[in-house]
Amino acid sequence: MPGRELLGVEGLTKYFPVKKRLFLSRARSFIHAVDDVTFTVHEGEIFGLVGESGCGKTTTGKLLVKLYEPTCGSIHLDGQDVIQIRRGARLREFRRRVQMIFQDPYESLNPRMTIFDIVAEPLAVQGVRSLVEREERVADMLSKVGLTPPETFMFRYPHELSGGQRQRVAIARAMVLGPEFVVADEPTSMLDVSIRAGVMKLLLELREVLNVSYLYITHDLAVARYMCDRLAVMYLGKVVEVGPTEEVIQEPLHPYTRALIAAVPVPDPTYRREPVEIKGDISAPIDPPSYCRFLPRCPIGDVTCESSPHPSLKEVRAGHFVACHRL
Numbered sequence: 001m002p003g004r005e006l007l008g009v010e011g012l013t014k015y016f017p018v019k020k021r022l023f024l025s026r027a028r029s030f031i032h033a034v035d036d037v038t039f040t041v042h043e044g045e046i047f048g049l050v051g052e053s054g055c056g057k058t059t060t061g062k063l064l065v066k067l068y069e070p071t072c073g074s075i076h077l078d079g080q081d082v083i084q085i086r087r088g089a090r091l092r093e094f095r096r097r098v099q100m101i102f103q104d105p106y107e108s109l110n111p112r113m114t115i116f117d118i119v120a121e122p123l124a125v126q127g128v129r130s131l132v133e134r135e136e137r138v139a140d141m142l143s144k145v146g147l148t149p150p151e152t153f154m155f156r157y158p159h160e161l162s163g164g165q166r167q168r169v170a171i172a173r174a175m176v177l178g179p180e181f182v183v184a185d186e187p188t189s190m191l192d193v194s195i196r197a198g199v200m201k202l203l204l205e206l207r208e209v210l211n212v213s214y215l216y217i218t219h220d221l222a223v224a225r226y227m228c229d230r231l232a233v234m235y236l237g238k239v240v241e242v243g244p245t246e247e248v249i250q251e252p253l254h255p256y257t258r259a260l261i262a263a264v265p266v267p268d269p270t271y272r273r274e275p276v277e278i279k280g281d282i283s284a285p286i287d288p289p290s291y292c293r294f295l296p297r298c299p300i301g302d303v304t305c306e307s308s309p310h311p312s313l314k315e316v317r318a319g320h321f322v323a324c325h326r327l
C-alpha cells in the first residue's frame with residue numbers, strides 16, 4: 001500500500017438549483033451539494049467517504065461515474081481527463097473501467113429482466129457478440145459473487161431473490177467488465193443486519209481477485225473501519241478531514257469528526273472518548289455563507305472563524321489532513 005494514483009479529484013463542485021418559490025425573487029438559490037472537494041484514490045485502495053445524510057456522498061459518487069456533470073472541478077482517471085469524455089467509444093471505455101453499486105438492490109435491478117440479462121447487458125453494450133462467451137462470463141461472475149451454482153440463478157427474476165442475493169447480482173453486473181474503480185454507495189445499508197458482513201467480505205475478496213479499487217460510501221463508522229484504508233469525512237458538501245482509517249477513528253482532529261465518533265460507538269473494546277455534543281441540526285447547504293460550514297455547531301468556533309473563509313485542508317500529520325482554522 002498504496003499503489004500508484006488511480007483517481008485524482010480536484011476542486012470538485014456540484015450545485016443544484018433550488019426551485020423558486022417566490023416569483024418576485026430574481027436571485028436563484030443553489031444547494032452546494034459538493035463544494036471544492038479534493039482527494040486521490042490509489043490503485044488497490046478502498047477510500048471511504050463518511051458523514052451524515054445529506055452531506056454530499058452520493059452526489060460525489062455520481063460525479064465520479066459521470067451520472068452528473070460537475071459545476072466545476074476536475075476528475076482524472078490514470079491521468080486522463082474524465083470530464084472531457086462525452087460519448088461514443090471513449091464513454092464506452094470509461095464505463096468498462098468505472099462502475100457504481102447503488103444502495104437499494106430493489107430499485108437498481110430491472111424487474112422484467114432475468115439475472116442473466118441483467119449481468120450480461122454490460123457485455124452486450126461493450127460488443128461481446130457471442131452468446132456462449134456471454135453465458136460463460138456471466139456464470140463465472142455469478143460464481144465469484146457467491147451465487148452458486150450459477151445455472152440455478154441465471155434464469156430467475158430479481159423478485160425471486162432475497163435482498164442479499166439481489167445486491168450480489170448488482171455487484172456481479174458492476175464487476176462483469178473487470179472495472180478498475182467502483183463506487184459502492186452504502187451497498188449494505190438496506191440489507192438485513194445478518195447478511196451485511198457477507199456482502200462486505202465479498203467486496204473485500206473481489207478487491208483482491210479482480211484488482212479493483214473502491215470509493216466506499218457509508219454513514220456507518222463501524223462499516224468504514226472494517227472496509228476502508230483511508231477515510232474522508234464530509235460535512236455539508238465539504239471534506240473536513242482525510243487520513244488513514246485507524247488514525248481518523250482513534251485520533252480524530254476536526255471538531256466534527258470528534259463529535260461524530262463520540263456520538264456513535266465504534267466497536268473496539270479499547271476505545272474510550274469523552275462525548276462531545278454536536279449542537280443543532282444538519283441543514284441543506286443552500287447558498288451557504290463563506291465562513292466555516294461547521295461554525296453553527298462547532299464547540300470551539302470563535303470570531304476568527306466567522307471572519308475567515310471556509311478553511312482549506314492542511315496536512316497536520318503525514319497523510320492526515322484537516323480543514324480547521326484552529327488546528
Ligand SMILES: Nc1ncnc2c1ncn2[C@@H]1O[C@H](COP(=O)(O)OP(=O)(O)O)[C@@H](O)[C@H]1O
Pocket residue numbers: 016017031032033051052053054055056057058059060284285
Ligand atoms: N438531484 C438533486 N437535485 C437537487 N438536490 C439534490 C439532488 N441530489 C442531492 N441533492 C441535495 O444535495 C445534498 C447532498 O445530497 P446527497 O449527495 O444525496 O447526500 P448523501 O448521499 O451524503 O446523503 C442534499 O442536500 C440533497 O438534498
Ligand code: SF4
Pocket residue numbers: 255256292293294295298299300301302305311323324325326327
Ligand atoms: S474553523 Fe472554526 S468553526 Fe470551523 S471547525 Fe475549526 S474551530 Fe470550528
Ligand SMILES: [Mg+2]
Pocket residue numbers: 057058059
Ligand atoms: Mg446517499
